[in-house]
């Protein structure tokens with residue numbers, strides 16, 4: 001049976017992003033089961049001073065609320081609430097085990113290994129509920145936090161983490177992000193999104209609906225009010241070595257200048273087409289840095305996709321940021337967007353891949369914001385040993401963690417199984433790379449690509465948790481548990 005779509009039953013921020021500039025996550029441990037159940041019930045209606053959980057509005061908000069409050073529960077959280085064992089047994093294994101135990105699938109080894117994770121994720125059994133507050137400013141975050149967890153006995157606040165948007169949706173490493181997201185026919189107007197990809201079936205993100213797999217639906221946790229309209233989230237604290245990233249670009253560009261085929265990659269004079277600031281002409285070395293950065297992502301840092309504009313981040317006329325595919329190249333497809341580029345690995349769109357049936361099946365809803373101050377690269381400035389910590393607080397949302405987030409992380413990002421030409425290499429931006437063995441191919445219009453080597457790991461996992469994003473009916477169900 002499919003469930004009937006009722007947006008008011010679905011938590012907000014799943015199908016459509018809030019597009020607020022600030023977020024705060026509250027990592028909570030349930031200290032009083034009965035009080036936590038009462039708190040959940042109160043949060044469904046915003047009574048008793050507890051902030052009301054925001055739901056999907058079904059259409060664009062006429063007036064956006066100042067703040068949006070949502071929750072996700074870990075398996076340990078469901079257990080701490082006293083969810084019956086028969087019901088717990090119906091949850092998928094990866095969620096039951098939790099993110100820490102799935103480290104091998106996620107490439108969380110070495111410095112990213114769970115034993116090195118920061119508090120509270122180094123004690124996963126204590127992380128029960130992750131509440132998120134989206135707001136316009138810190139005063140609003142403080143107010144909602146106070147209403148949510150100030151002076152109550154249901155939870156112990158284990159940690160608070162804040163993220164914020166940089167101008168123009170840029171993230172660390174200085175790329176524009178949040179461009180490509182699944183769109184759902186039930187809430188998005190196809191005409192207002194120029195995207196060449198098929199609309200995602202609701203079952204991509206919600207439990208109880210058809211998925212991209214012919215006639216297949218994910219098993220829904222029981223009882224019905226608990227499972228339907230819920231979703232799963234991989235919350236990740238991903239630390240980014242911004243200095244290391246820029247240093248690598250500099251070193252790789254220096255090496256390329258000496259490469260016998262560099263003129264095929266960037267014909268002499270073509271650096272004039274690579275402007276990062278209007279009217280500013282980059283020296284050849286710096287233009288090569290941008291060519292490498294674009295190849296690693298699959299987009300120039302300003303978001304222009306290589307698939308549509310392989311030679312310049314400033315195409316004239318301008319090109320779409322979303323309406324492209326990897327199928328319609330007249331030359332070797334890689335010469336436009338490398339097979340190993342981050343966005344091509346994560347979403348091969350209609351392009352030819354080994355797992356042909358998986359083309360549109362692993363799509364993830366991404367809701368992330370940077371933490372730490374924006375970094376401005378200054379090649380003249382030596383590395384500061386006290387450089388502030390920077391990274392991404394990421395949410396990777398889908399109806400099935402195993403088939404979407406884990407399959408993407410394992411097969412595509414870290415193993416490169418989608419194309420024999422990249423198998424054995426990791427994602428250049430965030431893969432578990434080691435300089436001794438890593439490589440990334442910069443394709444040329446003809447002949448063998450130029451192979452970059454020595455990529456270090458730029459992104460280290462510092463924590464995270466798998467959470468279940470329950471529907472409003474599910475939150476009421478959990479609030480009404482007794483015993």
Ligand code: HEM
Nearest residue numbers: 175176177178179180238343346347364392408409430459
């Ligand atoms: C610090 C870590 C990360 C950084 C800096 C990063 C950066 C980016 C950037 C700049 C884009 C292009 C913007 C866009 O298409 O919307 C992108 C797209 C994407 N990323 Fe990441 N990302 C990170 C981690 C991850 C992880 C862990 C996953 C999944 C396991 C992931 C999955 C995706 C997906 C699915 C897309 C959209 C691809 C498309 O639909 O074309 N990213 N990312």
